[in-house]
Amino acid sequence: MTRWQVAALAVAAALAAGASAGCTWTTSAPNSTPASNAAPDNGPVQGPAITITALNFGEPLTVPPGAQITVVNRDDVAHTVTSKGTGQFDVKVGGNSRATFAAPTTPGRYPYYCVYHPGMVGVLIVQ
Template identity: 50%
Template structure:
């Protein structure tokens, strides 16, 4: 029986109560509302936050663009204004430069990581590496 108690205690399924110390309905509801563990009486909003849900604000979702062997690996889509993390796995510097001047232009040294903000306006943004013009890709903002 002690093995069963140990398993229940380890998984959080063991409930211990003392006679006369049971919460009233008001106390129980208050404790549930303050529960920090999603699924154990936590408010629905806390569960969504814990699951990574962000009510449609996908700008908070991490976005990664990588450069490896003189090629861009760009996500399928990004949210308007999303912070994009660029990691250069090559042994030389590159840029992530929009074909349309002034939209975005970031330099990323060999082995470095930098960030920049995606355009706020949805659309397809062609990009290239300035020192290596054959390196091209498209950033889709939607």
């Protein structure tokens, strides 16, 4: 290799390293439920819904076993609806969008939280 080729390679490597600085890589939890029907938040919601507004899940939601639940995120930032300790559901929803998931089939109270904002908590009641 000539000096010019070595110098060009060094510059290219430095640019590549600089371009990737500050990048992060995230992975889904093994038991996470992908956001089915991920879509922008526009229009009315059909059926039961958890609506996220101002970093708040709102009042507890009561649904029948296996019901399809829509998560409507009206915040600009992403959130999750993650069951505490049970592994029943873990739904990720981007800012100003929505996603759906199936409620557990066993009746009970299912506390949940946002992985990104642990102070955000709610309860799903299946009966």
